[in-house]
Amino acid sequence: xxxxxxxxxxxxxxxxxxxxxxxxxxxxxxxxxxxxxxxxxxxxxxxxxxxxxxxxxxxxxxxxxxxxxxxxxxxxxxxxxxxxxxxxxxxxxxxxxxxxxxxxxxxxxxxxxxxxxxxxxxxxxxxxxxxxxxxxxxxxxxxxxxxxxxxxxxxxxxxxxxxxxxxxxxxxxxxxxxxxxxxxxxxxxxxxxxxxxxxxxxxxxxxxxxxxxxxxxxxxxxxxxxxxxxxxxxxxxxxxxxxxxxxxxxxxxxxxxxxxxxxxxxxxxxxxxxxxxxxxxxxxxxxxxxxxxxxxxxxxxxxxxxxxxxxxxxxxxxxxxxxxxxxxxxxxxxxxxxxxxxxxxxxxxxxxxxxxxxxxxxxxxxxxxxxxxxxxxxxxxxxxxxxxxxxxxxxxxxxxxxxxxxxxxxxxxxxx
Amino acid sequence: xxxxxxxxxxxxxxxxxxxxxxxxxxxxxxxxxxxxxxxxxxxxxxxxxxxxxxxxxxxxxxxxxxxxxxxxxxxxxxxxxxxxxxxxxxxxxxxxxxxxxxxxxxxxxxxxxxxxxxxxxxxxxxxxxxxxxxxxxxxxxxxxxxxxxxxxxxxxxxxxxxxxxxxxxxxxxxxxxxxxxxxxxxxxxxxxxxxxxxxxxxxxxxxxxxxxxxxxxxxxxxxxxxxxxxxxxxxxxxxxxxxxxxxxxxxxxxx
Amino acid sequence: xxxxxxxxxxxxxxxxxxxxxxxxxxxxxxxxxxxxxxxxxxxxxxxxxxxxxxxxxxxxxxxxxxxxxxxxxxxxxxxxxxxxxxxxxxxxxxxxxxxxxxxxxxxxxxxxxxxxxxxxxxxxxxxxxxxxxxxxxxxxxxxxxxxxxxxxxxxxxxxxxxxxxxxxxxxxxxxxxxxxxxxxxxxxxxxxxxxxxxxxxxxxxxxxxxxxxxxxxxxxxxxxxxxxxxxxxxxxxxxxxxxxxxxxxxxxxxxxxxxxxxxxxxxxxxxxxxxxxxxxxxxxxxxxxxxxxxxxxxxxxxx
Ligand SMILES: Nc1ncnc2c1ncn2[C@@H]1O[C@H](COP(=O)(O)OP(=O)(O)OP(=O)(O)O)[C@@H](O)[C@H]1O
Ligand SMILES: [Mg+2]
Numbered sequence: 001x002x003x004x005x006x007x008x009x010x011x012x013x014x015x016x017x018x019x020x021x022x023x024x025x026x027x028x029x030x031x032x033x034x035x036x037x038x039x040x041x042x043x044x045x046x047x048x049x050x051x052x053x054x055x056x057x058x059x060x061x062x063x064x065x066x067x068x069x070x071x072x073x074x075x076x077x078x079x080x081x082x083x084x085x086x087x088x089x090x091x092x093x094x095x096x097x098x099x100x101x102x103x104x105x106x107x108x109x110x111x112x113x114x115x116x117x118x119x120x121x122x123x124x125x126x127x128x129x130x131x132x133x134x135x136x137x138x139x140x141x142x143x144x145x146x147x148x149x150x151x152x153x154x155x156x157x158x159x160x161x162x163x164x165x166x167x168x169x170x171x172x173x174x175x176x177x178x179x180x181x182x183x184x185x186x187x188x189x190x191x192x193x194x195x196x197x198x199x200x201x202x203x204x205x206x207x208x209x210x211x212x213x214x215x216x217x218x219x220x221x222x223x224x225x226x227x228x229x230x231x232x233x234x235x236x237x238x239x240x241x242x243x244x245x246x247x248x249x250x251x252x253x254x255x256x257x258x259x260x261x262x263x264x265x266x267x268x269x270x271x272x273x274x275x276x277x278x279x280x281x282x283x284x285x286x287x288x289x290x291x292x293x294x295x296x297x298x299x300x301x302x303x304x305x306x307x308x309x310x311x312x313x314x315x316x317x318x319x320x321x322x323x324x325x326x327x328x329x330x331x332x333x334x335x336x337x338x339x340x341x342x343x344x345x346x347x348x349x350x351x352x353x354x355x356x357x358x359x360x361x362x363x364x365x366x367x368x369x370x371x372x373x374x375x376x377x378x379x380x381x382x383x384x385x386x387x388x389x390x391x392x393x394x395x396x397x398x399x400x401x402x403x404x405x406x407x408x409x410x411x412x413x414x415x416x
Numbered sequence: 417x418x419x420x421x422x423x424x425x426x427x428x429x430x431x432x433x434x435x436x437x438x439x440x441x442x443x444x445x446x447x448x449x450x451x452x453x454x455x456x457x458x459x460x461x462x463x464x465x466x467x468x469x470x471x472x473x474x475x476x477x478x479x480x481x482x483x484x485x486x487x488x489x490x491x492x493x494x495x496x497x498x499x500x501x502x503x504x505x506x507x508x509x510x511x512x513x514x515x516x517x518x519x520x521x522x523x524x525x526x527x528x529x530x531x532x533x534x535x536x537x538x539x540x541x542x543x544x545x546x547x548x549x550x551x552x553x554x555x556x557x558x559x560x561x562x563x564x565x566x567x568x569x570x571x572x573x574x575x576x577x578x579x580x581x582x583x584x585x586x587x588x589x590x591x592x593x594x595x596x597x598x599x600x601x602x603x604x605x606x607x608x609x610x611x612x613x614x615x616x617x618x619x620x621x622x623x624x625x626x627x628x629x630x631x632x633x634x635x636x637x638x639x640x641x642x643x644x645x646x647x648x649x650x651x652x653x654x655x656x657x658x659x660x661x662x663x664x665x666x667x668x669x670x671x
Numbered sequence: 672x673x674x675x676x677x678x679x680x681x682x683x684x685x686x687x688x689x690x691x692x693x694x695x696x697x698x699x700x701x702x703x704x705x706x707x708x709x710x711x712x713x714x715x716x717x718x719x720x721x722x723x724x725x726x727x728x729x730x731x732x733x734x735x736x737x738x739x740x741x742x743x744x745x746x747x748x749x750x751x752x753x754x755x756x757x758x759x760x761x762x763x764x765x766x767x768x769x770x771x772x773x774x775x776x777x778x779x780x781x782x783x784x785x786x787x788x789x790x791x792x793x794x795x796x797x798x799x800x801x802x803x804x805x806x807x808x809x810x811x812x813x814x815x816x817x818x819x820x821x822x823x824x825x826x827x828x829x830x831x832x833x834x835x836x837x838x839x840x841x842x843x844x845x846x847x848x849x850x851x852x853x854x855x856x857x858x859x860x861x862x863x864x865x866x867x868x869x870x871x872x873x874x875x876x877x878x879x880x881x882x883x884x885x886x887x888x889x890x891x892x893x894x895x896x897x898x899x900x901x902x903x904x905x906x907x908x909x910x911x912x913x914x915x916x917x918x919x920x921x922x923x924x925x926x927x928x929x930x931x932x933x934x935x936x937x938x939x940x941x942x943x944x945x946x947x948x949x950x951x952x953x954x955x956x957x958x959x960x961x962x963x964x965x966x967x968x969x970x971x972x973x974x
Contacts, residue, residue: 130775184959190774191706195909196958199951202906210944324782331779376790383783384765391772486858510864522859524852531848538849539864587864 092245096238104237106353108309111244112302114345116326118251118338119298124327125336125397126259127291128271130194132323133181133201137296139318140177141170141303143208146221146313163227167304174300175293182292186285189274201323209315220314227308240309247305251298252338258294267291325349328379332386334393343395352379437462437622438483438514438591443492443502445482446646452478454646455492460591465613465623467633467654469667470643476626477519479643480593483624484516485509496591511539515589519596519626521580525569529560532568532579536586546586553582556612574605581609585616592616595626610636630667634658642667673816678935684823684892686931687830691885692908693915693923694837695878701854701918702874705766708781711905712788713758713879717750717886718896719792722801724749725891729804739806747887754883757788758875767868785902792898800897803890822892829888833881834924840877841920850874854918903947910954916964925966 096107116138123131145166181200185193208215215221226235227243234240258264266287269277278284307313325348333344352375386394438460446452453475460466468476481487483494485506494502501509515536524532533553537546554561557578563571571579577597584592597613598606610632617623617636627633634640634654642650642663650662657663692714699707724746728734734742761784769777807822841847852860853870861867889904890896911930915922930950937949957965 124775130778184955187962188958191700191704191778192913192958192962194778195706195906195913196955198906199910199954203948203951206945206948324786328779328782331775335775373794374790376786377794380783380785380787380790383786384780387772387776387780387783388765388768391769391776484862486861505866506858506861507864507866510862516862518859518862522856522862524855524859526855527848527851531851535848535852535860535863535865538845583863 089249093242096241101237104241106350108237108241108244109353110345110350111241111248112306112309113326113329113349114342115244115248115251115302115305116299116322117330117333117341117345118248118255119295119302120326121295121330121336121338121341122255122258122298123291123295124330126255126264126271127267127288129288129291130190131197131292131295132194132320132327133197133199133204134295134299134326135318135320135322136181136201136204137174137178137299138303138306138322139204139208140174141300142307142313142318143215143221143303144170144173144300145304145307146224147215150221150224162225163304163308167301170300170304171297174303175297177300178292178296179289182289186288198320198323201318201320205315205318208318215315218315220312222312224307224311224313226311234308237309240305244302244305247301248342251301255294255298256338263287263290328383332383332393334395334397336397337393337395340393340395340397344393347394348379352376437464437497438624439493439495440479440483441493441495443479443482443489443494445478445487445489445492447487451490452646453482453643456643456646456648457492458641458648458651460622460624462622463617463620464639465617465625465637467630467637467640467657468624468626468643469628469630469633469640469657469663470649471666472628474643475646476643477595478646480516480518480595480624480626483509484514484593486516507539510587510589513588513590514593515584515587515591516593517580517584517595517597520599521573521576523568523571523576523579523583525567527568528564529566529568529571529579530564532583533560533564533586536583537588540588545588549586549588553585556585556615557582574601577601577605577609578612581612581616585621589621591622591624593624593626596628597625598627598629598632606632630663634663674939677817678939679932680817680819680823680827682932682935683928684827684931685934686911686928687827687834688885688889688904688927689908689911689930690924690927691830691833691881692904693911693927694834694920695882696909697912697915697917697920697923698850698874698878700912702850702857702871703766703770703777705777706781706909707766707875707878708778708905709761709784709788710878710882711901711903711908712785713754713882713901714886714889714904715792715896715898715901716757716788717754717883718890718900719796719801719886720750720753720883721746721887721890722803722896725804725806726801735804735806743806743887743891747884750883750887751880752883754879754886755876758879759872762872762875767871789898789902796898798898800895803894803896807891820892822888826888826892829884833884837877837881838920838924846870846873850877907947907950910950913954914957914965916966919964919966922964922966926964929965 092107092111096104099107116134119137120131120134123129123134145163148166149162181197185196188196209218211217226233226240228234229239232239234243259267266277266282269280269282270284270287274284310317329344329348330341331344332348333342334340390396440456440458442455442457443453444451444455456475456479458466458468468479470476478487482489483501485501485504485508489502492502493500496509496512496514499512501512501514504512524535527535533550534546537549540546554564559575560578560582563575568576568579577599581594581597584594594613597609601609606629613623613625613636625633625637634657637654639651639653640657641648642657650657650660652660658668692710695710695713696707699705699710725735725742728742728745765780765784766777769780807820807825809820809822811818811820812824813819841850849860849865849870850873852863852865853867853874857867860870886896886901890900893900907930908927911926912923913926914929915924915926930953933953934946934949938946941949
């Protein structure tokens with residue numbers, strides 16, 4: 001296994017699983033000292049980022065993005081977790097300063113979806129519960145903030161501070177919604193769970209759409225105030241981007257800590273084989289609800305930030321596409337792995353935007369505005385391609401390649 | 417579709433062709449990384465009943481699954497009536513004349529007994545012959561005749577075992593692979609099943625029989641192999657095996 | 672009373688569509704234990720094929736007026752052909768390589784196919800719905816207060832015919848028994864000499880043919896084809912399949928009508944905008960209280 005330095009690093013790039021399994025063992029030793037060190041990874045990032053000056057300001061978004069993705073991919077696949085995260089963090093913090101408003105909007109979207117992905121990953125990646133209705137939690141957070149703070153509902157309370165109060169409230173609310181939706185589906189597995197959660201997501205959207213008296217229906221909620229931080233209004237995409245980015249770091253840190261704890265091991269047992277887990281004394285009900293609640297809370301928090309960023313929300317913002325996008329980025333990135341989620345968000349959310357005004361003109365093929373017009377066509381094809389070429393995702397979690405075999409589907413009844 | 421190049425070999429010569437009927441040569445097979453059989457060589461001659469005995473997990477079922485094409489060997493050769501079959505798809509091997517009644521019966525519980533039996537003849541087309549064979553197996557197992565309309569899943573364990581054997585016969589095999597036909601049956605039924613096995617063999621079908629019940633198997637079989645941890649530990653005539661220390665201690669439960 | 676009969680008729684109309692589409696879900700789920708998320712898009716492609724065919728006849732001939740039976744039959748057959756071709760291609764490219772992949776992979780791949788087809792049609796039509804030419808008189812048979820469009824009668828009858836044919840196919844033909852055998856136990860089926868790959872393809876083809884035909888007839892009924900039209904009926908049809916006990920052919924049929932009628936009746940009480948909620952609530956309730964379906968027998972999970 002040991003070769004010359006460059007050869008082994010090449011191997012590492014080609015075969016992440018082998019390295020992750022080692023790195024994973026090291027990280028498994030979750031003493032409090034290690035925990036501090038790991039929190040350090042996330043905390044020092046902003047400082048290092050501001051100090052580090054690798055801003056390719058003159059490249060333009062497309063090249064910047066391409067470089068970013070390539071560097072990210074290499075770093076995330078290599079063994080150097082800390083170094084990779086630091087460089088990544090530096091770029092994520094520094095780059096937006098070099099961008100225009102449109103590009104900053106893209107960065108915001110990427111970060112927001114990464115946040116949602118981290119939340120959904122808890123449910124799907126850690127606990128193995130396939131949820132296609134994640135948008136429900138996102139929507140409940142967004143509407144909670146909108147309804148409390150927008151002037152059309154009496155102005156709410158002090159708009160300057162409401163954001164920071166609503167944020168935890170929304171997370172608690174979403175967690176409760178998560179538990180409420182989780183209880184009835186506890187017995188369902190696999191594909192059935194997917195369809196039922198999809199149904200829940202749609203029900204919530206239809207309710208928001210039809211309960212005009214409460215939510216203003218399809219007309220939506222407007223003039224949602226921006227949050228304040230001290231006396232500064234966080235109004236631009238960069239400021240809110242940093243709010244999401246901070247959210248990502250906190251959520252990622254928390255999620256990984258929980259995964260490495262007793263709870264995480266219980267989730268793993270449930271994911272592997274629920275029946276075995278419960279026969280070994282794991283309280284599957286409690287742990288499954290916990291996964292739903294944590295995932296939902298993160299989604300709800302994301303919703304609040306989204307609401308604040310958009311200034312207006314409509315029921316149509318919360319359709320199934322959101323759930324599918326988030327699930328797709330989690331799975332394409334590599335399930336059960338926060339690094340994979342980040343990569344997935346960059347590829348799935350960032351790439352189509354970057355390709356928006358890209359055109360192809362070869363011989364008689366003229367596809368203008370490839371990104372704008374065909375991005376979803378490409379997105380669909382990419383989902384298929386990635387599944388065929390790398391069904392475990394681009395950055396599979398450690399020790400996880402051979403998992404979730406098709407064991408937990410209900411036995412169908414055949415033509416009786 | 418791939419890997420079926422050697423499909424559709426017409427059942428030319430009838431039972432009674434000379435030379436080794438079935439031959440395994442250094443066959444290695446298993447599940448993913450797990451090698452459950454590690455280089456098995458054995459042969460079955462036309463008209464014989466050959467027993468394959470061994471402890472739980474020795475690799476008996478894996479051997480049968482590899483012969484019938486459910487598993488693809490990672491090394492070694494398998495030939496049947498002189499033709500290589502180790503790269504042939506399972507559904508084409510049936511067509512070539514090998515029928516496998518798998519462990520645990522594996523009947524289709526939601527299909528009627530009659531549908532189960534007709535599925536046994538799935539790859540055959542001659543209607544009249546199929547009806548004739550249906551009549552034949554129902555005569556062999558009269559209990560099935562009373563239950564042809566019933567769902568397979570509603571049969572008792574013994575009846576399911578009869579159905580599994582009858583269904584395998586419906587393919588008109590020249591080689592029948594039986595995996596633990598006595599499993600879970602009462603002593604009386606075991607007796608019946610083994611008598612039927614002898615009958616089937618007399619009617620011209622070669623049989624490779626996997627059994628836990630070594631005593632029974634060695635009464636029926638002419639020769640036998642003892643499998644241990646995926647390899648052949650012993651090969652001899654049934655009489656010799658019955659007399660050997662290894663078999664007496666381990667499989668016949670004698671002191 | 673008449674109002675109730677009207678609701679019942681409306682329910683049977685849409686229920687027939689659900690039932691026909693549901694069969695595709697139930698058959699494919701039976702053999703692959705996989706929800707073919709793109710199945711609704713086959714229905715949508717059928718509807719577009721129907722539009723292009725009938726529109727072609729309208730533009731270049733007067734056959735729609737002189738022999739509408741012929742043009743409609745051609746449209747339905749072409750709708751089936753297109754849907755079957757697409758289904759076979761998607762099975763081969765997007766699903767078959769994933770037979771042994773992690774459980775979620777085929778589902779994501781199917782979601783990808785669904786997005787792909789929907790957006791190809793969105794581009795191809797410039798996001799404009801396509802309005803069918805009038806092959807059926809848009810007049811109704813009126814009995815008292817009950818109104819029945821001619822196309823509605825056609826749809827109801829055709830659903831029955833397709834369901835009957837499919838039932839016979841599954842119960843009586845060799846291929847039908849092979850599908851049921853593969854659904855129950857793939858390995859043992861191959862020991863019977865059944866070519867499992869080919870049987871799975873047959874299953875996709877049969878389901879797609881039904882969806883394609885349903886798309887054409889439904890397109891004539893609602894008079895427009897849009898790229899998003901397969902989605903909601905697809906989910907509803909899946910719900911119908913679950914209501915009837917997934918994997919069960921008669922169950923899917925019964926589930927389709929049950930769902931259609933429940934929806935129609937619910938509009939009387941909650942209004943049309945809650946019809947989808949009713950469907951989903953039904954789905955959730957059934958999965959929680961009777962996961963083996965409303966009409967199926969309880970089966971003990973085998974070890
Ligand atoms: N599907 C499978 N996946 C992985 N390993 C398997 C599988 N089936 C069998 N094995 C392993 O292969 C080995 C041989 O199994 P096999 O079923 O051939 O044994 P056997 O001799 O038939 O035993 P028994 O008398 O209990 O039926 C065993 O160690 C078993 O654990
Ligand atoms: Mg065995």
